[in-house]
Amino acid sequence: MDYFIQNIVSLLKEKTHLPGEEIERLIEIPPDFKMGDYAFPCYILSKTLKKAPNIIATELSRTLQTFINENTPESPFLKRGLREITEVKAVGPYVNFSVDKATLSEIALKTIYEEHDEYGNKNIGKGKTVVIDFSSPNIAKHLAVHHLRSALIGNAIRHIYKALGYTCVGINHLGDWGTQFGQLIVAYKKWGNENAHTSYTVTDLNNLYVKFHQEAEKNPGLEDEARAWFKKLESGDSEAKELWQHFKDISLKEFQKIYDLLGIHFDAFIGESFYNTMVEDTITRIKEKGLARVSEQALIVDLEPHNMPPCLLRKKDDTTLYATRDIAAAEYRKNTYNFDRMIYVVGSEQKLHFQQLFKVLELMGYEWANRCVHVDFGLMKFKDGKMSTRRGKVVLLEDLLTGAVERIRKIIEEKNPSLENKESVARDVGIGAVIFADLCTKRNKDVIFDWDEVLNFEGETGPYIQYTHARLCSILRKYGRPVTADIRFELLKEDEAIILIKNLGQFPSVILKAAEFYEPSLICNYLIDVCGHLNRFYNIHRVLSGDEELEKARILLVDATRQVVKNGLYVLGMQAPERM
C-alpha cells in the first residue's frame, strides 16, 4: 500500500471507527492537485452520524488536524507518518490531506531510480503460467489491417503479464485447417498455375480464394467439391496434404516478415491441423461423459439447458469443426503447459463460440474451464463497411506499415535531417505510430480505419510519446554526468514537478489494472498523461540551469520520467529511440 495512504488510513481508523480496508477503498485522489494529495469522502458517515457530509468533513478535518498538532512529538507509532501530513482541510464533503512533497518525491523517484527497467514489475505471478493465444491468422490470406488488433493486444498482454512475473506462453494458433483448404485446393486445381511450387505468393493464393467464392455463387456444386477435398485432407490423402503444406509454407514466410517488422515473438506456432490427430480422443471423452448426441446427422453437444445454441463437433460428412479442434487444443495446452490461466485474444464476433467452448470444457469436468478467458475486441472497419478477405476488400498490413515508415522518413528529413540511423528510427517510429494508434482505444470498441488519422503524428500519438522520450534522452546526454538519487528533494517544488512525480508513482498500479482488465489502452492513456505533464514542466522550467543542486534534482526527475516512458513503451511492444 502507498506509504501515505497507509498513514492516512491509520489516522482515520482511529477517528471514524470504520474498518481500515473500507477506508483504504474510499480514499481517492482529488481532481485538482490544489485541493490536496489524498481525499476521504464523508458521505458514508452521514447515515450513522445523521449529519450532512459537508458538516462532517469540516468537523472531522478539525479533529484530525488538532490530533496531529497535539500528538506529533510523542506518538511513537505514527510519528513519522503524521509529521508528513502537512495539512488536513475540508473541501465540501471531502476531507483532503496534503502531504510533504519532498518525502513524496523521494519515495517515488528513489524507487524508479533503483528499479530502473524493472520499475512497474511485480512478482505476483511468480511460478504461474499464462497461455496467450493471439494473432492466429488464417493461412493463404494476407495479414490485413484487421488482423493487427489481435497481434498487438496479445503482444501487449503478454508483456504486461510478464511484468507481473508470470511465465507467458504466446501461441499463434494458425488457421491452417478447415473446409477453406478444400476450397483452395479446388480453386487451385481448376484455375491455378503449374508453377505453384516455385513462384506462388500469398497474393496468388488469396486470388484463388476470392475466385472460388465468386464462382461458388454461380455454381453451388463447388462447395461440395471443396468439402470432399477437405475430407481427403483430413483423412491423410497425400496429394491434398502436399498442396496444403505448400500453401502453409508460403503463408508462414510472409507472416514472419510482418511479425519481425512489428517485433512480435511467439513461443509456438501450433496451428489447428496439429490437433487433427487428437480430436478423436477428445470426441471419445465427450461421448463418455454423455455430452454428445447426433442431431440432423451431425454430432453435437446440446447446450440448450445453458441457453446457448449447440456446439457442433462433427459435420454430417464426418469432418470436424473448429470448435472440436479448440477443445482438443485446450486439453493439449493444459497438459503441456499446466497453465494457471489461458487467454484467447480473438475478435468479439467469436464471443458465442468461446462461451460455448468454455461451457463444454466445464461440462467435461475440467475445473480450469473458468480460468479460460476470451479477451475480445471490436472490428476494424472502413468508413463504408467491414473489411473482408473474402471480398478482397482490405488494406494490407504490410502497406500500412511501410506507408507509416515512409511518412516518418519524410518528417525526419524535414525536422531533423542530420539525424543518424534515420532508417532504423523511421522504422521504430512509423511502426510505433501504428501500434499506438491501434492500442489506444479500449479494445471492445470498433475501430474505423482512416489513413489520415493513423498517419497524423501530432497530439495523442505514438510519435508524441517517443518524441518526449527522445528529448529527455537529449537532456541527459547534454548533462553528461551520472544521474544520482542523492539530491535535495525539496528543490522539486513546482506544481508541474509535483504533478508529474505523483503521476510517475502510479505506473505500477496502471500495469496491474491493465492486467486485471486485459486492457493495454490504459497504458497508452497513462503515457499520454505522463508526457503531457512532462512537456508542461519542460516548457516552463529549465533543467540545465547552471545551478548545480537544482540541476541534479531536475535531472533525476528527467531520468525517472524517461525510465517510466521507456518501460511503458516496452510493454506496449514499442521501441524507445534515444534520438529522433
Place this chain on the structure above:
RNA sequence: GCGCCAGUAGCUCAGCUGGAUAGAGCAUCGGAUUUCUAAUCCGGCGGUCGAGGGUUCAAAUCCUUCCUGGCGCGCCA
C-alpha cells in the same frame, strides 16, 4: 425474432466497480522559441453525456423501456 457490444464537443476518444466544476487530442481561431529537439507548450471556440422513466443525499456511470449502429444466432473460422 432472440442474444451480446457500442452511442459523451464538428471528428476520434477518455471518464463508467455511483461522488468534488464532464476531460483530452484532431480540426478551427489566437498566442509562446537569443536558452535542454516547436513531432512541443498556453489560450479561445465547442456538450440536452442517444431519448424517456426509475433507484439514490448524489447518475455519463446502476436498473428499465425505446431509438440508432455493429456483431452473432447448427454443419465457415
